[in-house]
Amino acid sequence: MSDESQGPAxxxxxxxxxxxxxxxxxxxxxxxxxxxxxLATAADRAYKALVGSDNWAGGIAEIASPKAPLPIARKVxxxxxxxxxxxxxxxxxxxxxxxxxxxADTLPLLAASPNGCSASRGVxxxxxxxxxxxxxxxxxxxxxxxxxxxAYRQTLRLAAExxxxxDVVRTRTCxxxxxxxxxxxxxxxxxxxxxxxxxxxxxVLLQLAGAAGADPPHP
Numbered sequence: 001m002s003d004e005s006q007g008p009a010x011x012x013x014x015x016x017x018x019x020x021x022x023x024x025x026x027x028x029x030x031x032x033x034x035x036x037x038x039l040a041t042a043a044d045r046a047y048k049a050l051v052g053s054d055n056w057a058g059g060i061a062e063i064a065s066p067k068a069p070l071p072i073a074r075k076v077x078x079x080x081x082x083x084x085x086x087x088x089x090x091x092x093x094x095x096x097x098x099x100x101x102x103x104a105d106t107l108p109l110l111a112a113s114p115n116g117c118s119a120s121r122g123v124x125x126x127x128x129x130x131x132x133x134x135x136x137x138x139x140x141x142x143x144x145x146x147x148x149x150x151a152y153r154q155t156l157r158l159a160a161e162x163x164x165x166x167d168v169v170r171t172r173t174c175x176x177x178x179x180x181x182x183x184x185x186x187x188x189x190x191x192x193x194x195x196x197x198x199x200x201x202x203x204v205l206l207q208l209a210g211a212a213g214a215d216p217p218h219p
Contacts, residue, residue, distance in 0.1 A: 026154075026198050027205055028123060028161050029184035031176050035168055043157075043164030046102075050156045053094040060091045060143045092135075093143045096152075099159040100135060103128045106166045117174045119181050124165055126183060126208045130201065131158040154197045183209040 023044035030036040092100075110116050110124050134155040138146045146152055165181070174180050186202045 025161060025164075025184065026157055027127065027184055027202060028165055028181060030168070030181045032180065035172060035180075038172070039161070039164045039168050041164075042167040043161045046163040047157055047160035050095045050098055050160060053098055054147065060093065090139045091143050092139055093147050095156055096135060096138060096143075096146060099131060099155060102159050102163055103131055106162050110166055110169055113170045115169050115171075115173050117180060119176075119179045120165065120169045120174070122209075123181050123183060124162060124169075126205055127158055127162040127165070129208065130204055131155055131162065134158070134201075150197050151201075154201045158201065 023040040025040045134151055183205045
């Protein structure tokens with residue numbers, strides 16, 4: 001192996017490993033650095049719990065079948081219509097069922113929190129909308145196909161960041177006069193498959209944020 005494969009000169013291997021494993025956030029950004037760190041920790045914990053539900057729960061779960069969405073790449077605003085009172089049940093992975101429940105629970109909790117603000121509620125609504133639409137696309141597949149789909153991990157990450165956002169908002173008072181939290185602009189991406197998925201989801205989130213009149217991501 002060449003010296004280049006060993007990383008930058010005079011940088012301990014332990015430091016590189018720690019940096020790579022440090023919790024990170026893909027889609028949400030707080031202006032306050034401490035709040036962002038709390039979000040990263042909370043979202044990482046939520047994501048591991050979602051992945052763990054697939055690893056340990058076993059079997060399959062069921063959710064009410066959502067209306068089939070339009071292809072996500074062609075959307076500007078997600079459209080919702082009246083649904084019948086009783087919907088057929090569809091099989092999902094345990095994690096995807098938890099995503100549906102998390103989306104349903106988090107928005108009312110944020111709306112009721114005295115620490116919430118228009119920025120946090122707006123970001124939460126965008127995350128919930130995209131996560132719900134991704135779920136709608138995935139449930140057309142079998143649970144095995146859902147788990148293998150390229151969008152599956154990002155659906156779990158969106159839900160995890162939504163849960164993390166809720167945790168931060170409910171435990172911290174908003175200290176910014178305007179736009180304390182925004183949809184994060186895409187960072188540096190390489191050619192990994194996951195990075196391509198992150199870029200696609202980020203583009204939809206930013207498109208929705210712009211359509212809703214939200215403040216653009218800050219540098």
